[in-house]
Amino acid sequence: MMQVENPMVRPIAEKNNHWGIDACGDEILYGDTIYEFPDGEIVLEENIREYLTEVLGATRKIAE
Template sequence: MTQVENPMVRPYHEESTHWGIDACGDEILYGDVIYEFPDGEIVLEENIRQYLTENLGAIRKIAE
């Protein structure tokens, strides 16, 4: 017999995990690693390279 959950009842652990949006436009969830800059910008760890190059003009190079 298959049990069907009542969609009107949400367990406590299914509350929203949305924390915000980072400077690159990606959703931040509670528990994500973020970087906060002095100007208030917030960037997800996985977007930090993109943020540095596109927003701050950093150039990625290989030391030779």
């Protein structure tokens, strides 16, 4: 007899993996690596360069 998974009985954490939204507007899921700044802003690790340059005005340079 083949057993079919009923989506109505999945664990709650699996249904609602949403943690929040970062400062760049991207969805944060439970388990994502985030950076929290002293002013309370939260940024996903993959958005940290964008946040530093576009929001905070940092300039990326090569040390010479």
